Amino acid sequence: MPKLEAFASYQKALAKMGSITPERTNAVTKLRNMISTPGKIILAPGVYDGFSARIALGVGFDAIYMTGAGTSASRIGHADLGIANLNDMREHAEMIANLDASIPLIADADTGYGGPIMVTRTVQQYARSGVAALHIEDQVQTKRCGHLQGKQLVPTTDFLIRIRAAVAARHAVGSDIVVIARTDALQSHGYNEAIARLRTALEAGADVAFLEGITTKEEARLVVKDLAPWPVLLNMVEHGVTPNISVDEAQDMGFRIVIFPFAGLAPAYKAMKEVYSRLKAEGITGAEALMTPKQLFEASGLKDDLEIDAKAGGTTFAGGV
Numbered sequence: 001m002p003k004l005e006a007f008a009s010y011q012k013a014l015a016k017m018g019s020i021t022p023e024r025t026n027a028v029t030k031l032r033n034m035i036s037t038p039g040k041i042i043l044a045p046g047v048y049d050g051f052s053a054r055i056a057l058g059v060g061f062d063a064i065y066m067t068g069a070g071t072s073a074s075r076i077g078h079a080d081l082g083i084a085n086l087n088d089m090r091e092h093a094e095m096i097a098n099l100d101a102s103i104p105l106i107a108d109a110d111t112g113y114g115g116p117i118m119v120t121r122t123v124q125q126y127a128r129s130g131v132a133a134l135h136i137e138d139q140v141q142t143k144r145c146g147h148l149q150g151k152q153l154v155p156t157t158d159f160l161i162r163i164r165a166a167v168a169a170r171h172a173v174g175s176d177i178v179v180i181a182r183t184d185a186l187q188s189h190g191y192n193e194a195i196a197r198l199r200t201a202l203e204a205g206a207d208v209a210f211l212e213g214i215t216t217k218e219e220a221r222l223v224v225k226d227l228a229p230w231p232v233l234l235n236m237v238e239h240g241v242t243p244n245i246s247v248d249e250a251q252d253m254g255f256r257i258v259i260f261p262f263a264g265l266a267p268a269y270k271a272m273k274e275v276y277s278r279l280k281a282e283g284i285t286g287a288e289a290l291m292t293p294k295q296l297f298e299a300s301g302l303k304d305d306l307e308i309d310a311k312a313g314g315t316t317f318a319g320g321v
């Protein structure tokens, strides 16, 4: 391969890993372009760690979604109760965003992890880490999953302060990161209050609205209509409080983004539980249908890594692995 061509391909491999900036800007721009494409719906499956992200990236989606619930479960082994902090979430998001920096990562940012100064740090750190969009909500700091009972909210003014801080923060770092305003007000304050909160947040500069815990298809249709022309995200937590709405249905309703937070975590739980239980009971995993170690590593970017090593002139893996 001529030297220049080899260098370009080396740069491309590095860019894919997020080591240089153009692809990162692309992910945000790409996401913004998709959001502004009329009729387009962005489907983002939930990923909760590097492996699930690799698998989703391999299947190929417009974007991927880093679930806070899944991050909490996989990174710190806790339920979604506001236990994962900014550092846990940001580090996780940075790793995931840079597995393939050309695919936009939408990441959960919970409450923004404190007052306006913390929200500013959150947005700036997420943006610098390569995250393309983040959502900030109006629950109290000791938050809980939006599909659990007993949620408590901050007053609208405090929610607005969070959103204002988020919008100002992205300008300050020269980022175009997409700010998604999420309200959890539906459960305790009702539909009208929830819509009013979202409208205020959008008027303050948020790009996308997220009504958490939609309980009926009628409500789903209504939120899109009531907030038009602003883009609205649908959180498709299966077996939570929201009825099952397929991607096609969500598109017909006019949603612009749909996330399936537990698309990876729920089946992973079931599969692991079964195999661990079989191992304990029978002394064998029964893994006949599972992959070889090499195939598993290929799912984790083995080929890309070997290519980087070889292109840089490394000889460690020259004989194959």
Ligand SMILES: C[C@](O)(C(=O)O)[C@H](CC(=O)O)C(=O)O
Pocket: 046, 066, 067, 068, 069, 070, 080, 108, 144, 145, 146, 147, 212, 235, 237, 240, 261
């Ligand atoms: C979207 C969400 O914030 C997440 O962490 O993925 C959760 C999902 C869940 O715990 O059901 C939420 O809806 O609060």
